[in-house]
Amino acid sequence: MKYDFDKVVERSNTASVKWDATEELFGEKELLPLWVADMDFKVPDEVVKAIQSQAEHGIFGYTTRKPSYYEAIIDWMKDHHNWVIEKEWICHSPGVVTALNLIVQAFSEPGDKIIVQPPVYYPFMKAIQNHDRQVVYNPLLFNEGRFEMDFEDLISKIDSSVKMILLCNPQNPGGRVWTESELKRLGDICLERGVLVVSDEIHQDLVFKPGKHIPFSAISEQFADNSIICTAPSKTFNLAGLQTSNIIISNKALREKFVMEGDKYAVTMSNSFGALATEAAYNHGGQWLEEVLDYVEGNLHFITKYFKSNLPVLKVLPLEATYLAWIDCRELGLTPEELEKLFLSKAKVALNQGYVFGPGGEGFVRMNLACSRSTVEKAAQQMKEAIIQLLL
Ligand SMILES: Cc1ncc(COP(=O)(O)O)c(C=O)c1O
The missing domain is CATH 3.40.640.10 (Type I PLP-dependent aspartate aminotransferase-like (Major domain))
Incomplete structure (x- = not known):
């Protein structure tokens, strides 16, 4: 492994939609952003070098x-x-x-x-x-x-x-x-x-x-x-x-x-x-991509197992492609608005709500797994705590 995707790269104050616009877009403070489809990983070194050499040309x-x-x-x-x-x-x-x-x-x-x-x-x-x-x-x-x-x-x-x-x-x-x-x-x-x-x-x-x-x-x-x-x-x-x-x-x-x-x-x-x-x-970028896919698959295994043992009411669907987990929350029996509120106000995670993807999306959420394992762990724990409170 050449790249260390466990290392958290600070993205706040970099004009990132995911890290700098989430509060404004979702209307809540201190949200963990796991919605828009970009990665929290640095790109392959060769890409950085190509951009640097162009930048130096001026x-x-x-x-x-x-x-x-x-x-x-x-x-x-x-x-x-x-x-x-x-x-x-x-x-x-x-x-x-x-x-x-x-x-x-x-x-x-x-x-x-x-x-x-x-x-x-x-x-x-x-x-x-x-x-x-x-x-x-x-x-x-x-x-x-x-x-x-x-x-x-x-x-x-x-x-x-x-x-x-x-x-x-x-x-x-x-x-x-x-x-x-x-x-x-x-x-x-x-x-x-x-x-x-x-x-x-x-x-x-x-x-x-x-x-x-x-x-x-x-x-x-x-x-x-x-x-x-x-x-x-x-x-x-x-x-x-x-x-x-x-x-x-x-x-x-x-x-x-x-x-x-x-x-x-x-x-x-x-x-x-x-x-x-x-x-x-x-x-x-071929090698970098292979490492990213392995890492994301590890994140997917982690949340699948985590929810299975800690919160079986949420079901992570098997994923053949993309770094976007699709999670079935229908057993909670909430309306789309209630589900959205639960994740935003209580769990403090910004996910994509399933209903925006059209018919068949209601009751699901989409979670971006292209981030460090520690971010996924934090999100999973916050989701678990919010739902356990709800079910009490
Ligand atoms: C299926 C699909 N098409 C297009 C896009 C966005 O493409 P672009 O940023 O090139 O407009 C996305 C981003 O998530 C996507 O999932």
């Missing part, structure tokens, strides 16, 4: 992307996902959420319908509603603690107004890594009915062994032709503040439309630090 004018930037992405996708992509397919957006908003505008009209599979990352719904399109829910089935797609329901929801589906692959907050057969079934349904598949694969690298992420468009040429794949180094390497994501579109007509939409808002320019950090992370 000029931060308009920036383009070097051939080595594209090579790093192409190599990473090939080596880690067995996915062969070409330089021309790589399009740009500061963030994946920006890209989702651009995609909604480029490939649908006001009033059109767009499918999502809740509970799901809530900016999916916002990206649809922001532009006066209609959200159509194809809720995931919850079978013995595991989310599955409901294909019959999906088919029944598709009519001529449905223009696309926003797929979360791997899934946040359910932590599923969709299998090839699940993706094939979804892809065939969408292909037959002319529904564009927008696959948000931002969590593609955060998959626990022996799981394997399958890029949607790697399945077949027809799928590639009918899809847009959103990727970024931001979740994988904790670079969200550098605003760099890569939207991979092999279909030329789709790509041109996406690029035109980005140009309208002038959001395709490179962030000079973001591009360098991306390149360094993809070229040198």
Whole structure:
């Protein structure tokens, strides 16, 4: 082990949303922040060095992307996902959420319908509603603690107004890594009915062994032709503040439309630090990532065991991907508002409340495990004490 993730890195007063904006956003003091999806871990050393050398240069004018930037992405996708992509397919957006908003505008009209599979990352719904399109829910089935797609329901929801589906692959907050057969079934349904598949694969690298992420468009040429794949180094390497994501579109007509939409808002320019950090992370971050995944898995085992022995009323779901634990609190029998209040005012932990992820999320909370073990221990203890008080 090269990195020591037990070491707590002080993040207060660093303009961190997680550590400096939690009080304002949640309206409570002294909260332990375990909500927004970034890590409390320092990035790989090579990323820090790349940024330092750029900072020392001292000029931060308009920036383009070097051939080595594209090579790093192409190599990473090939080596880690067995996915062969070409330089021309790589399009740009500061963030994946920006890209989702651009995609909604480029490939649908006001009033059109767009499918999502809740509970799901809530900016999916916002990206649809922001532009006066209609959200159509194809809720995931919850079978013995595991989310599955409901294909019959999906088919029944598709009519001529449905223009696309926003797929979360791997899934946040359910932590599923969709299998090839699940993706094939979804892809065939969408292909037959002319529904564009927008696959948000931002969590593609955060998959626990022996799981394997399958890029949607790697399945077949027809799928590639009918899809847009959103990727970024931001979740994988904790670079969200550098605003760099890569939207991979092999279909030329789709790509041109996406690029035109980005140009309208002038959001395709490179962030000079973001591009360098991306390149360094993809070229040198493999070992760091393995260590992070082992550490997060250790955190997951810890809370799973802790709640099982100390607070069995909370159930931590098995996680195939992401560093975001999904915890079933339904046995407490509280309303979403009561549950939120319990964790904020009594346990003093800021978690994401399940209901914001749409239907099926009520009664669950999402807890960010990309932090030191001592932070997870503290949060678990505070949650236990608050709930024991409640149950007395
Ligand atoms: C599924 C998913 N997509 C997108 C994002 C955010 O992407 P970005 O910061 O690049 O806009 C997140 C962050 O948690 C996420 O979970």
